[in-house]
Amino acid sequence: MSTKAFQEDQHGALFYGDNLDVLRRYVDGESVDLVYLDPPFNSNADYNVLFLEPDGSWSASQKNAFEDTWRWDQGAARAFEEVVEAGGEVSNVMQAFRTILPESNMLAYLAMMAPRLVELRRVLKPTGSLYLHCDPSASHYLKLLLDAVFEPKNFRNEIIWRRTFAKGLTKTRLPSNHDVILAYQAGQGATWNLDAAFQPYDTENLDEKTAKKYRDTDSDGRRYQLTSLLNPNHDRPNLEYEFLGVTRVWRWTRERMQREYEAGRVVQTKPGAVPRYKRYLDEQRGRPFGDVWTDIPALNSRAAERLGYLTQKPAALLERIIELSTAPDAVVLDPFCGCGTTIAAAEKLNRRWIGIDVTFQATNLIKHRLLDAFGDTVPYTVVGEPTTTEDAKELAEEDRDQFEAWALGLVGARNAGKKKGPDRGIDGRLLFHEKPGGKTRQVLISVKSGKTSVADVRDLRGVIEREEAEIGLLITMREPTQPMRSEAAAAGFYRSGSEGVASWGDHPHIQLLTVAELLGGRRIDMPSPTGNLIFRRAPRVERRRPTTEPLFRNLSVPPKLEEMFQPAK
Numbered sequence: 001m002s003t004k005a006f007q008e009d010q011h012g013a014l015f016y017g018d019n020l021d022v023l024r025r026y027v028d029g030e031s032v033d034l035v036y037l038d039p040p041f042n043s044n045a046d047y048n049v050l051f052l053e054p055d056g057s058w059s060a061s062q063k064n065a066f067e068d069t070w071r072w073d074q075g076a077a078r079a080f081e082e083v084v085e086a087g088g089e090v091s092n093v094m095q096a097f098r099t100i101l102p103e104s105n106m107l108a109y110l111a112m113m114a115p116r117l118v119e120l121r122r123v124l125k126p127t128g129s130l131y132l133h134c135d136p137s138a139s140h141y142l143k144l145l146l147d148a149v150f151e152p153k154n155f156r157n158e159i160i161w162r163r164t165f166a167k168g169l170t171k172t173r174l175p176s177n178h179d180v181i182l183a184y185q186a187g188q189g190a191t192w193n194l195d196a197a198f199q200p201y202d203t204e205n206l207d208e209k210t211a212k213k214y215r216d217t218d219s220d221g222r223r224y225q226l227t228s229l230l231n232p233n234h235d236r237p238n239l240e241y242e243f244l245g246v247t248r249v250w251r252w253t254r255e256r257m258q259r260e261y262e263a264g265r266v267v268q269t270k271p272g273a274v275p276r277y278k279r280y281l282d283e284q285r286g287r288p289f290g291d292v293w294t295d296i297p298a299l300n301s302r303a304a305e306r307l308g309y310l311t312q313k314p315a316a317l318l319e320r321i322i323e324l325s326t327a328p329d330a331v332v333l334d335p336f337c338g339c340g341t342t343i344a345a346a347e348k349l350n351r352r353w354i355g356i357d358v359t360f361q362a363t364n365l366i367k368h369r370l371l372d373a374f375g376d377t378v379p380y381t382v383v384g385e386p387t388t389t390e391d392a393k394e395l396a397e398e399d400r401d402q403f404e405a406w407a408l409g410l411v412g413a414r415n416a417g418k419k420k421g422p423d424r425g426i427d428g429r430l431l432f433h434e435k436p437g438g439k440t441r442q443v444l445i446s447v448k449s450g451k452t453s454v455a456d457v458r459d460l461r462g463v464i465e466r467e468e469a470e471i472g473l474l475i476t477m478r479e480p481t482q483p484m485r486s487e488a489a490a491a492g493f494y495r496s497g498s499e500g501v502a503s504w505g506d507h508p509h510i511q512l513l514t515v516a517e518l519l520g521g522r523r524i525d526m527p528s529p530t531g532n533l534i535f536r537r538a539p540r541v542e543r544r545r546p547t548t549e550p551l552f553r554n555l556s557v558p559p560k561l562e563e564m565f566q567p568a569k
Contacts, residue, residue, distance in 0.1 A: 012343065012353040016363050016384035019335035019356040023119035027354070032123045033191065033330035034351075036321055036342050038133040038313065039113065076108035083114045089148040090114055097141065110141055116335065117149045123333065124186045129156075129325040132182045133313070139180040150184040157183040157291045161317065163298040181321075191330070196323040198286035199295070207287075214281040226267060226276035229257075244268050244275050289320075296320070307365065309339035318345035326351055340366035344373055360385070360402050364409035392515045393477065396449035404428075404447045407475050410518040413445055425463040434496055434504075434527050443471040443526055452476050457487040461510055470494045471526055473511045480512045488512050496527040 015022045080098070084091045094114055101107040120130060130150070134142055139158075147155060159181040166175040185192075201210065203223060214223040231239055231249045240249045243257055246268075250257060260266045260277070268275045296316045299306045305315055318341050322332060328350045334342035337355035343366060346353040357363055363382065370378050386392040386406060396403040405415060408428040415428055428445040444467060446460050456474060464472040471494055474480075480488075488510040496504040504527035511525060 010379050010381050011347060012380040014363055014366060014380060014382045015356040016360060018358055020116055022356050023123060027123045029122050030125045032333045033125055033128050034322060034326045034332045035120045035124060035130040036318065037335050039336045071105055072103045072108045076111050080111040083111065090118060093144055093148040109138065110145060114145060117145060121149050126187050127189055127191045128186045129190050130184045131321050134180050136176065136180060143182055146182055146184055154184050154187065156185055159183060160292045162294045191325055191327060193324055195285060197288055199289055200286045201281055223281040224278050227279050229275055229277050245272060246274050307339050312339050313341050315341055315345050318342050319349060322346060322349050322351060338362055340369045344369055347374060347378060360405035360409055389516050400449060403449050407447045408445060411524055425459050432527060442469045443473055443524060444469045445473045445475065447475045449477050452478060454483040454487050457484045457510060461491050464509065471507060471509060471511065473513060473524055476514050479514060484512060
């Protein structure tokens with residue numbers, strides 16, 4: 001499977017594949033400034049690729065990329081043995097886990113996480129940090145595992161994020177309404193932005209202590225307090241002088257004192273009183289966040305940034321983490337990048353990024369998110385996707401569902417919301433409007449990776465008639481036969497412009513496109529090609545400033561998938 005070569009001006013890299021393979025065989029040691037990971041929680045939910053449809057309904061058919069990952073089986077046993085046989089503290093803690101969690105699903109989960117955390121520690125710079133997002137069902141085990149990976153002295157915080165208000169039944173216990181974020185640093189010299197650890201004071205809702213300290217206000221309503229100008233070191237003869245009739249050892253030189261006085265910042269409340277400094281509340285750093293975060297709500301169904309991804313986290317959460325622990329142009333890595341919130345936050349804050357996910361559903365969504373949020377101004381590389389028909393055949397043979405998701409991504413679609421049972425001939429769909437607020441129209445898509453015949457075209461023709469769709473598209477690996485083309489032509493055309501808008505012309509009701517044609521740039525013949533509504537449109541985002549430094553230097557990706565993952569330096 002061939003891939004693109006990295007360019008020096010890339011903002012980021014989006015990998016399709018198993019994150020353990022990507023980390024081990026590609027990412028260099030000490031090359032990443034921040035790792036944020038939000039792995040699937042061990043809660044028997046198929047989190048990774050469950051999407052909501054645009055109308056808010058479940059798309060329960062999405063293939064779960066982590067299906068059965070958390071079950072103790074031969075794969076889990078092999079992962080456990082690999083970690084244990086490597087020795088060290090991680091081996092010791094995993095052996096202890098097996099004593100208390102013998103051959104359990106939780107042990108399988110920890111066996112999956114252990115080698116990944118080891119690799120993530122390896123790729124972190126000495127100034128780097130890691131934030132692991134989890135839930136209380138596994139956080140205590142993960143903390144012990146992280147202690148073994150990072151050493152207990154590098155633990156920094158167990159952050160509690162209130163993701164919702166308490167609700168639900170309380171017959172036997174209190175409702176669960178928070179997640180846990182475990183924060184570790186690579187060492188004592190890790191990047192930490194102190195200014196980012198404060199939130200501005202809310203002058204309308206001050207705590208009693210702060211309100212008492214800043215009880216005075218200017219004519220413009222600015223709160224302030226008067227603070228001492230006396231030097232705590234009395235043995236400073238060069239700073240002892242008379243000012244406003246008072247002789248003391250002052251903090252500042254006479255020149256500085258005079259400037260501040262003329263600016264209205266040095267105040268003498270009455271003649272003979274010791275002058276004091278006017279310190280404004282709005283000039284202070286603010287209140288430290290603490291390790292319980294209640295000010296960032298989870299995304300509700302009407303949130304503008306909501307993209308229909310079940311476990312999507314709010315961008316504000318990731319922005320806070322990135323600002324706390326990185327500088328501009330730092331490299332941020334998310335090995336379970338899902339719908340790309342970490343990537344979007346990093347791009348907004350002028351950080352470079354590496355995202356890894358094991359499904360094309362996720363990588364397709366991230367591409368749309370970047371395009372919607374930043375336009376076509378984000379140069380990044382996608383690694384692991386087919387770029388030739390040979391690559392596509394290889395993918396189809398390995399994983400039919402991922403081939404389908406990839407092929408749909410070529411035309412800007414994703415899997416249709418199929419329910420259990422037959423897919424009724426619909427693998428994907430595109431929705432479009434001929435004019436804003438007009439009728440919602442659709443393109444129905446069928447993907448075939450094997451043999452095809454005229455029967456497939458007839459079936460698709462029946463589907464668009466049944467669903468009252470405007471266009472049907474059949475994506476094939478093989479070149480359509482002449483009877484297939486004749487059958488497609490017999491379906492006639494859909495003419496746009498029926499809603500009083502300018503016509504886009506005639507569009508074949510049934511269209512046949514091969515993978516080779518799609519890779520060559522050919523696309524669906526349809527009105528308003530930018531009107532795809534399958535992916536909820538991400539809001540436009542303004543960057544802090546353009547990225548100037550390259551993400552990757554002197555690196556290239558070999559032309560074959562089996563050669564792509566070279567041993568890390």
